Amino acid sequence: MILDILKDRFILALTGLIDNPESYSDLIRPSQDAKFGDFQANLAMPLAKKLSKQPREVAAEIVARLKIDDLCQPPEIAGPGFINLRLRNEFLVDLLRKAIDDENRLGVTVIEPSKRKTYLVDYSGPNVAKPMHVGHVRSTVIGNAITRMLQFWGHHVITDNHLGDWGTQFGMIIYGYRNFLDRESYQKNPVEELSRVYRVVRQKTDEPDNEIAAAVLAETAKLHAGNADNLKLWNEVLPYSMDEINRIYQRFHISFDYTLGESFYHNMLGNIVDDLLKRGIARETDGAVGVFFDGEEVPMLIRKKDGAFLYGTTDLATICYRMETFKPDAILYVVDFRQSLHFEHLFKTVRLMGIENIELTHIKFGTVLSEDGKPFKTRSGDTVGLNGLLNEAEKRALEIVQSNDKLGLSQSEQLETARRIGIGAIVYADLSQNRESDYVFSYDKMLAMNGNTATYMQYAFARVRSIFVKGNIDIKELRTKTEKLMLTEPAERALALELLRFGEAIELALRDYRPNFLTAYLFELANRYSVFFEQCPVLKAANDDLKISRLLLCDLTARILQKGLELLGIETVEKM
């Protein structure tokens, strides 16, 4: 990829001048402003002190050692010592050609086999029996995007949906089922009635001084102890919830390799506690069992004094199971940042157990706030239901699709187009933000279809397709054309440069697992295409060579947009 090539040249130039030149290669980056060239090297300033010279002097020395004439015009030294590079069009054309011919990877180099890892991505993990609201989208959508990017990069990825299907919320459901269930409503709409019952119990246990909280815990404990009646109820209720959850996954086109919920691990928990006690990693405390950490007051409890286990216990069992079964190099947890302390404790415990050869990362994300700036609360009745949100998104998209009668879509095509646009808007709205920040949920923002949205990229894609249809272009044949690409117009060159930075964007997004770097890239790419579209006639280009050159740029743009959106879990449409 373009940046790698430049870095290699700089490393060569720096070899002999300083030790460990590779460590400075991150200072070679794309320029912020086109007037500083296409790429810049910011390494003269930090090196100046090391070499006890003036920064500009160091820059001059680096430039003198740099063999880069075949790639760019003579480097310019500017400001305190920035080295600015402007790439030769021949170099760009050469790389574009390679990307065009690279059907699967579009110019993105595949990772070396030795760097290929097995990742286990733990995401979504909804609580069965609790109604899903918009806050639950985040883990699902971020986890899916990270999974797809890692796979594309060349890693082996296993996804596991760690359902919350064994916790106290089931005690609430069981208690509520026995005491508050409306049979008729339950038969009509089990999921809705169960979630109503859940809310009733939940509200009552929140009141001070009540007996219901104790009763709920008792039902949970009975379930865990294998009580036949409670297990029977669990088995009755679970499928209803799962159907509901699966319907939502289908709408996002998301699936998991494994769905091993908490219940899967329940008979391993006793052994975990016994083992940690025996090895002196955990100890008794006030009748409970916990793991303590140096310099910290709070332990991670793994067994309550009534004998029940906690989610730390389940998570430990889960890690042990995954280590044995999948032998991953890394486990990634895509979970709300409010569980940071839990994961810190969990990971420390794993290290205390002597397990070192694995990356454990909590990919944390911020809270979705309601429009008053407070976190969403499942208890208050006014949360935005997930299904309702998805319905509304598709409805709004459908209205626009139907109003455009030039498209000539059948009714079923209209529905499918609206689905892709509506769902895409929601996915993109979440992914385009830095995952670590909280964000205020806004219906209109979530469903927006103008500006920096998935719709914008989908639209750019559809515009390319439209040109191909109108020009009656055979894409396969087009790609075999050997005419030289031309980058004479500024809009062409700007687009070309961006097309060659796809891999860079994915690498950046994967570095800290931040999909918003990829969304930002795709937005920039689509934006440059829109400018190109305005300024550079394709079908009516001045001559045939230029027409083919532009068609090839269009085609590569469409392919990268489609692939990039696919990595985010967003689909494209042919017409919109």
Added chain:
RNA sequence: GCGCUCGUAGCUCAAUUGGAUAGAGCAACGGAUUUCUAAUCCGUAGGUUACAGGUUCAAGUCCUGUCGGGCGUGCCA
């Protein structure tokens, strides 16, 4: 109390982990369509990056303090 975290344009958010004059979208205002899709493009306006110090060639970014928000803090997950 302690710990973590955030504070950037009217609003919602970016900023390649310390790089040049802090960028987008939305909202506002002005312009572009007999020419491949106007869900688009171009332009204008909008900033003491909460505040005060410090570190250095360079700070929204790192350090210290203050103010303000959010979250967490042994028997929920």
